[in-house]
Amino acid sequence: xxxxxxxxxxxxxxxxxxxxxxxxxxxxxxxxxxxxxxxxxxxxxxxxxxxxxxxxxxxxxxxxxxxxxxxxxxxxxxxxxxxxxxxxxxxxxxxxxxxxxxxxxxxxxxxx
Amino acid sequence: xxxxxxxxxxxxxxxxxxxxxxxxxxxxxxxxxxxxxxxxxxxxxxxxxxxxxxxxxxxxxxxxxxxxxxxxxxxxxxxxxxxxxxxxxxxxxxxxxxxxxxxxxxxxxx
Numbered sequence: 001x002x003x004x005x006x007x008x009x010x011x012x013x014x015x016x017x018x019x020x021x022x023x024x025x026x027x028x029x030x031x032x033x034x035x036x037x038x039x040x041x042x043x044x045x046x047x048x049x050x051x052x053x054x055x056x057x058x059x060x061x062x063x064x065x066x067x068x069x070x071x072x073x074x075x076x077x078x079x080x081x082x083x084x085x086x087x088x089x090x091x092x093x094x095x096x097x098x099x100x101x102x103x104x105x106x107x108x109x110x111x112x
Numbered sequence: 113x114x115x116x117x118x119x120x121x122x123x124x125x126x127x128x129x130x131x132x133x134x135x136x137x138x139x140x141x142x143x144x145x146x147x148x149x150x151x152x153x154x155x156x157x158x159x160x161x162x163x164x165x166x167x168x169x170x171x172x173x174x175x176x177x178x179x180x181x182x183x184x185x186x187x188x189x190x191x192x193x194x195x196x197x198x199x200x201x202x203x204x205x206x207x208x209x210x211x212x213x214x215x216x217x218x219x220x221x222x
Contacts, residue, residue, distance in 0.1 A: 042212035099143045103154030
């Protein structure tokens with residue numbers, strides 16, 4: 001069956017620009033998570049959705065980061081006024097129940 | 113916030129050897145999970161542990177949930193070249209506060 005998919009796989013942008021990263025979870029998974037992973041480190045939690053609502057957004061680093069999941073399926077992570085420090089791999093995961101998360105391949109974001 | 117520590121940071125082993133790695137935390141978790149990540153891919157779940165003291169196997173992999181709920185170990189028996197990668201432990205509290213360790217990088221020498 002289809003796993004978690006993320007688009008684009010790579011995104012290069014200029015400092016100050018706006019970017020959107022998309023996640024298509026596994027069908028039927030109610031929980032969806034976004035993480036950021038820098039080189040040589042483990043994934044860092046950003047936000048967790050249960051259905052359409054953000055159950056925990058405590059990992060978002062600042063108000064330039066925002067995520068939505070309007071219909072409880074696809075989610076979009078939005079980053080405004082990108083900075084070079086935002087460069088990382090952004091991972092999405094979905095889960096049928098709390099705990100066991102299935103990850104997508106990630107979007108590699110490079111801010112020049 | 114909660115942090116996990118993994119040891120060793122990296123290891124080189126001969127093919128066929130057994131591997132052991134640990135994960136510790138200053139906080140209690142209700143679930144411990146072990147993931148493997150290959151270059152350019154997302155982490156893949158290997159084993160999930162739900163009860164303190166639980167010992168679970170998945171093929172050549174064995175993991176245990178520490179009795180204090182603050183640690184876990186992962187063992188790999190008879191390592192093979194495809195075991196190469198980064199192994200992450202993660203702690204979870206009912207789907208929230210999901211925290212990953214920094215990873216253990218495993219390299220297998222033929």
